[in-house]
Every structure is written in structure tokens, then in C-alpha cells.
Amino acid sequence: MHALKLRAVEMVGNKDFIIQIKGLQIGKHQYDFPICGSFFKDYGNSQILDASLEADVELEKGSGWMNVSAYIEGTVTVECDRCLDDVEIPMDFECSMAVKFSSSVEDDEGDEFIIMDPADSELDLSQFLYDYVCLNLPLQKVHPEGECNREMIERLGNVNGNRAGAEAQVNSPFGALKGLLDKKN
Numbered sequence: 001m002h003a004l005k006l007r008a009v010e011m012v013g014n015k016d017f018i019i020q021i022k023g024l025q026i027g028k029h030q031y032d033f034p035i036c037g038s039f040f041k042d043y044g045n046s047q048i049l050d051a052s053l054e055a056d057v058e059l060e061k062g063s064g065w066m067n068v069s070a071y072i073e074g075t076v077t078v079e080c081d082r083c084l085d086d087v088e089i090p091m092d093f094e095c096s097m098a099v100k101f102s103s104s105v106e107d108d109e110g111d112e113f114i115i116m117d118p119a120d121s122e123l124d125l126s127q128f129l130y131d132y133v134c135l136n137l138p139l140q141k142v143h144p145e146g147e148c149n150r151e152m153i154e155r156l157g158n159v160n161g162n163r164a165g166a167e168a169q170v171n172s173p174f175g176a177l178k179g180l181l182d183k184k185n
């Protein structure tokens with residue numbers, strides 16, 4: 001009983017992202033999955049504060065294989081690297097995965113295919129969607145130029161002893177000039 005309960009807590013998958021594949025006809029099938037902030041919270045992701053995404057999924061079923069492609073569009077809310085305010089990052093990308101049905105482990109061809117047991121009746125897309133959203137987050141998550149919280153940046157600048165300003169002066173030939181102008185203001 002205890003073990004069962006523990007497993008349920010550890011299991012992240014979300015039943016909202018399951019496609020029933022048992023009895024699914026050969027050919028193409030379309031699905032729409034809305035992805036909201038709680039999806040990322042369930043994964044323990046503290047970087048994505050909120051999300052409003054839509055995944056358009058196309059599943060093509062062949063005999064012994066499936067191809068899943070998804071078009072993901074919408075926004076995720078994260079903390080701005082520059083001013084720490086919330087910033088909405090637009091997302092718009094495609095991703096796909098190939099599934100091969102095989103009951104033998106020897107058939108594992110590495111990263112090219114995801115191997116599923118032919119007896120499996122459902123395909124859970126949670127991990128697939130989660131991984132690709134995280135993978136497609138930009139490295140620098142900031143507001144567009146000029147839209148940051150100025151007050152916050154000034155406060156952060158004071159706390160950090162204007163380290164960013166000092167670095168800019170070293171890296172840019174105009175740095176020294178900018179430093180003078182900043183002092184005037």
C-alpha cells in the first residue's frame with residue numbers, strides 16, 4: 001500500500017496528454033492539447049511561472065510504427081533575467097518523435113526511435129511536450145529593449161555595486177564615456 005502511494009506521487013505524467021492507441025486506425029489523426037502553468041508545476045519546474053500554450057498534434061499510425069509531430073504555439077511566463085519581473089516569452093515551434101512497436105529489447109536502435117510494446121494501449125505525450133517546451137526556451141529570457149522594470153534594475157544595480165556597469169566599461173570603447181554620462185544623470 002505504501003509503495004503504491006509513493007509511486008503515485010513520483011509519477012509525473014498527466015492523463016490529459018494521453019492518446020488511446022489501441023484500435024486506432026492506420027493513417028493520420030489530429031489532436032489538440034492545451035498546456036497551462038500547472039503542467040510545469042507538476043514537473044517541479046520553478047522557472048516556468050505560467051503558460052498558455054496550444055499543442056496541435058498529428059499522429060500518423062503505420063503498421064508497427066507511429067510518427068508523432070506537434071506544432072506548439074503560445075506563451076510561457078518566466079522571470080526576466082534583467083529586471084526579475086514576469087515576462088511572457090512567445091513560443092512557436094515544431095517537434096516530432098518516431099515510435100516503433102517491438103517487444104524485443106534487442107530492437108533498440110538508440111535515439112532514433114522510441115520503442116513501445118505492441119501491447120501498450122496508450123501513448124503519454126507529457127514528457128515529449130515538456131522536454132520540447134523546455135528545450136525551446138531562449139537562453140536569455142528578457143523583456144524587449146526598454147520594457148524592463150527600470151526601478152527594479154536600479155535597485156538591483158545598487159545591490160550589485162554596479163558590477164554590470166563596470167563590465168560594460170571594460171568591454172566597450174564607449175564604456176568610459178557612458179560612465180561619465182551616467183554620473184551626470
Ligand SMILES: [Zn+2]
Nearest residue numbers: 080083143148
Ligand atoms: Zn525585464
